[in-house]
Amino acid sequence: MDSLKAFTDNYNKNDRVKIMNRDWDRVIMIKATDVESLHTLTLKKGQLSLKEGHSEDPDLTVISDSETLADIFYGDITPTEPYNDGTLRIMGAEDDIIRLDFISLLIWGE
Amino acid sequence: MKLRLKRVLTLRTVIATSAGLTLASSTFVAAVQVANFVLGDTAWIAILVGGALCFLAAACFSELNGLLPSAAGIRLYFNRAFNEQVSLTVSILYMLVVIVGVIGAESYIISTILNEAFPALPPYAWIVIMLVLVTGMNIRGIKIAGIFQDLITYGLMASIVIISLVALFKVNFQLSAPYTPGGATGIINAVALGVFLFVGFEWVTPLAEEVTQIKLISKGMMISIGILSVIYAVFTVAMTALVPKEVLAASPAPQILFARAAMGSTGAAWMIAVSLAATITTFNAGLISVSRFMYASAREHVLPAIFSKLSMKYFTPWVSILTLFAIGLTVSAIILTTHRYLTLVKLAAAMESIVYTMAGLAVISLRRRMPGRPRPYLLKGGNIVPAITTLVFVVLAAAVMIEDPWTMVVLAIALLACLVYVNTAVPYMKKKHQARKPQSRRRPVRAAEGVEGRK
Numbered sequence: 187m188d189s190l191k192a193f194t195d196n197y198n199k200n201d202r203v204k205i206m207n208r209d210w211d212r213v214i215m216i217k218a219t220d221v222e223s224l225h226t227l228t229l230k231k232g233q234l235s236l237k238e239g240h241s242e243d244p245d246l247t248v249i250s251d252s253e254t255l256a257d258i259f260y261g262d263i264t265p266t267e268p269y270n271d272g273t274l275r276i277m278g279a280e281d282d283i284i285r286l287d288f289i290s291l292l293i294w295g296e
Numbered sequence: 297m298k299l300r301l302k303r304v305l306t307l308r309t310v311i312a313t314s315a316g317l318t319l320a321s322s323t324f325v326a327a328v329q330v331a332n333f334v335l336g337d338t339a340w341i342a343i344l345v346g347g348a349l350c351f352l353a354a355a356c357f358s359e360l361n362g363l364l365p366s367a368a369g370i371r372l373y374f375n376r377a378f379n380e381q382v383s384l385t386v387s388i389l390y391m392l393v394v395i396v397g398v399i400g401a402e403s404y405i406i407s408t409i410l411n412e413a414f415p416a417l418p419p420y421a422w423i424v425i426m427l428v429l430v431t432g433m434n435i436r437g438i439k440i441a442g443i444f445q446d447l448i449t450y451g452l453m454a455s456i457v458i459i460s461l462v463a464l465f466k467v468n469f470q471l472s473a474p475y476t477p478g479g480a481t482g483i484i485n486a487v488a489l490g491v492f493l494f495v496g497f498e499w500v501t502p503l504a505e506e507v508t509q510i511k512l513i514s515k516g517m518m519i520s521i522g523i524l525s526v527i528y529a530v531f532t533v534a535m536t537a538l539v540p541k542e543v544l545a546a547s548p549a550p551q552i553l554f555a556r557a558a559m560g561s562t563g564a565a566w567m568i569a570v571s572l573a574a575t576i577t578t579f580n581a582g583l584i585s586v587s588r589f590m591y592a593s594a595r596e597h598v599l600p601a602i603f604s605k606l607s608m609k610y611f612t613p614w615v616s617i618l619t620l621f622a623i624g625l626t627v628s629a630i631i632l633t634t635h636r637y638l639t640l641v642k643l644a645a646a647m648e649s650i651v652y653t654m655a656g657l658a659v660i661s662l663r664r665r666m667p668g669r670p671r672p673y674l675l676k677g678g679n680i681v682p683a684i685t686t687l688v689f690v691v692l693a694a695a696v697m698i699e700d701p702w703t704m705v706v707l708a709i710a711l712l713a714c715l716v717y718v719n720t721a722v723p724y725m726k727k728k729h730q731a732r733k734p735q736s737r738r739r740p741v742r743a744a745e746g747v748e749g750r751k
Contacts, residue, residue, distance in 0.1 A: 190741065206608065260739035266595040270368045271375055277505045280367050280588065281437070281611070287595065288606050296740065 189259035190216065190225055190236050196293045197234045203292050208232035212282060215244040216259075218252040246286060247277035261294025305506050309446055310516030313503065315524055316449035317496035320578040321409070321571040322401040324551035326492045328544045328643050329530040333486035336473030337536050340529035342483060344489025344544040347525030349692070350497060352685040353652040354521055355675055356659045357498045357684075358514030362672035363662060365504035368592070370651065371415050376665065378660035381718055384598060387589070389714045390651055392419060393707070395586045395620060396627050397644035403427070403628040406575040409549040413568050423628045430579040431621040434587065437610040439580070446571050455570045456527055460534035463558035467537045474533070481538050488692040492645035496578075497521055498655075499585060510672045534558075548637065558705075583620055591615035597729045598722045642696050642703045649693035654685035 195205055207229060214227040217240075227234060248255070252257040254273050257263045265287050268274035276283050305313075331339035332344075360373045370390065374383035386730045406426065407419035417425075477483050497517055504513055535544060543552040555567035591613035594603035605615040628717065632635050659682035675681045697704035 192738075250609065256739060262739050264595050266592050269366070270371050270592070270596060271380075272364055272366065272368075272372050275366065275505075278507055280502065281439075283367065283505075284588065284606070284613075285611050288611060291604075293596075 187223070187225065187238070189256040190227065193259040193261075193290075194227065194234050194236045196271060197289065200293060204232040206232075206292075207285075207289065210285060212245040213241050213243070214246045214248060214286065216239050216248045216255060218255055219249060220251045223252060244278075246276060246277050246282050248274070248286075250274040258290070261290060265290065275292065304427045305512070307512050307516055307519075309443075310500060310503060310507065310512055311448040311520045311523070312449040312496050313415075314500040314517050314520035315453065316445055316577050317499045317581050318494050318520075319449065319452050319574050320398070320402055320552070321549075322398070322637075322641055323404040323493055323528070323574070324531075325341060325401070325405060325548065325638070326489055326645075327528060327548045328535065329638070329641070330486045330490045330493070331532055331536045331541055332545050333482045333489065335478035335482075336476035337471040337533050338474055338713055339486065339532040339536060340474070341477050342486035342490045343493065343529045343532060344525055345483075345487050346493060347521055347528075349487070349688055350491060350494040350521050350652075351518065352681055352688065353655060354497065354514070354517045356652070356655040356682050356685050357501055357676050358517065358673040359659050359671060360655060360662070361501045361504050362510050362674075363511055363666065363669060365510055367502035367505055369499075369501050370655070371589075373464055373658050373662075374654060377661040384722065385714045386651065386654060388593075388717070389710055390408050390647060391586050391589050392710060392714070393643055393647040395582060395623065397456070397640040397647070398582045398743075399427075399620075399624040400627040400631045401640040401644070402575050402578055403624065404631045404635075405548050406571060407628075407632070409571055410566055412549065412552065413564075420629065420632055423632070424625065426575065426579065427621055427624050430576060430583055431617055433580060433611060434583045434617045435614050436613055437605060437612045439584065445577070448577055452570055453527055455521065455566060456531050457537045459555055459558055459563060459567065460527075460531045460565075463534040463538045463554065464530075466558060470748055471533060471537050484691070484695045488649070488695040488699075489642070489645055489687075491649060491692055492641060494521060494524060495644055495648045496530055496581075497524075501580070502504075502585075514673050569735070570737045583617060587613050587620055588614040590619070598718075598723045600725070636702075639700065639706065642700045643706055646693050646696040646699075646703050646707055649689040649696065653686050653689040653693065656682040656684075656689070718737075 208231055210229060211231065212229045214229070216225045216227065217223070224238070224240045226237050226239060226244070228237070250258070250268060250273055254268050258265050258268070258274070263272055269276065276286070327339070330342050334342055364372050366372045371383055371387045374386055375585050403426065404421045407422040410422040411417065411419040477486070479599060497520055500517060501513060504510060507513060535550065538557050539550070544553060547553055549571070551567050551571060552564050555563035559566070590599055590603045591606070593599040594601055603613065603619070604614045606612065607614045631640065660679050664678070697707065
């Protein structure tokens with residue numbers, strides 16, 4: 187939860203990212219596989235909000251173990267590596283997956 | 297909890313995507329090559345056998361895709377089944393061969409067709425126009441997908457069937473020796489090249505994350521191979537029944553000769569439109585897939601970081617797309633000068649056979665490595681199907697390379713280059729990235745050891 191909060195706070199502090207995503211309204215569900223943890227990130231008109239619990243019909247669903255999720259949302263690792271070795275699973279359209287990765291890159295850098 | 301997504305793809309679109317990726321202008325040229333390896337109008341036998349073999353490969357991909365549903369596709373399957381180095385080497389080689397093979401062969405064929413129809417512009421000018429168009433579409437993030445993809449693919453298939461039936465009607469459905477294909481060598485080579493007709497059917501597996509029922513992907517692949525087998529068989533037989541094989545084989549655009557013979561100038565114009573649509577959809581899909589692969593590879597530091605640059609406006613990997621544009625222009629110029637487009641067709645057929653061989657091996661390996669993991673699609677009969685797939689495609693890859701030694705030489709050089717790259721450049725880039733990484737992690741350290749608790 188702390189990593190998602192850090193991600194949300196850093197996103198909302200970044201005006202450039204907010205402007206870029208003002209037309210990209212998406213619901214992203216984050217599910218941990220090893221602990222009971224389900225959160226929803228909602229992006230609406232460029233603003234990102236976080237809530238606990240699941241969402242009906244998310245656009246993207248991010249699934250991994252809690253350690254990997256924390257590393258990703260703190261920006262300590264790029265999502266590509268766990269994605270390519272199967273540790274991370276993202277369900278949704280490919281373009282949305284790239285956009286999410288790009289947001290992470292803009293918030294945290296390389 | 298059952299996972300649901302807002303936007304999900306239907307079976308109709310999965311079939312259209314799978315079939316659409318295989319339908320290209322070079323398909324018609326490959327079909328004539330298949331016909332040339334066998335006697336009379338018997339190409340249909342080789343094509344149906346090729347389709348049946350691709351069914352085996354599709355079954356292997358279905359099990360892999362169900363086990364590891366990811367847009368990363370073979371990169372992930374081979375990583376888990378073999379190791380990171382094998383996965384990376386094969387993935388880079390595959391992308392390289394596909395982009396060089398598809399752009400090189402397609403651009404040669406389509407530019408010849410357009411130059412014949414509109415001689416005012418030289419062939420290379422057509423290539424530049426097409427590549428600029430598709431590159432622009434890619435940078436703008438315009439995808440030929442969904443209903444548009446359905447319309448194009450089903451329209452292409454219907455056009456091919458109609459023109460073929462008109463041609464067969466013209467020859468009163470009389471075929472020359474339709475059941476005597478000749479010697480075994482000819483048949484093996486015909487089947488090996490016949491596999492090329494289906495190249496790309498498995499590129500639908502990255503859609504695994506856009507469907508809610510994973511079995512839709514397997515079903516879509518199988519149906520698409522079935523439909524394409526019949527369409528290609530009818531089309532190839534109609535071509536050789538109406539136009540002599542020597543005439544077809546001497547042309548880089550046999551489909552136009554055939555359509556003109558079947559329906560006059562209307563047929564030729566129709567076939568030009570069909571070829572143009574087939575090439576643009578293939579270019580577009582190829583550029584999208586390979587540029588996204590380059591972007592993801594750059595993000596994991598196996599390609600230079602510059603390839604991960606995204607357009608701030610369209611969120612597309614513009615550096616990767618422009619690099620592919622430059623590669624496309626170079627390859628096309630080489631092929632236009634050397635006229636060796638058939639080598640590229642055979643190169644792609646051999647590479648595809650190698651990937652199918654590895655898919656069979658990956659199924660066997662993952663059954664040992666991940667025995668307990670759920671498999672929504674499980675091949676029955678133990679390891680028989682994956683073992684047959686492996687064996688058959690090894691033979692087919694060898695047949696293509698023995699028949700055209702240039703294919704073997706080019707593939708061997710490309711493999712060597714990829715191996716050297718993966719073993720020298722990749723470790724260097726990863727090391728460089730590690731050194732540049734901030735020493736302290738952003739994530740606070742666990743409470744007991746001084747760090748954050750679990751999420």
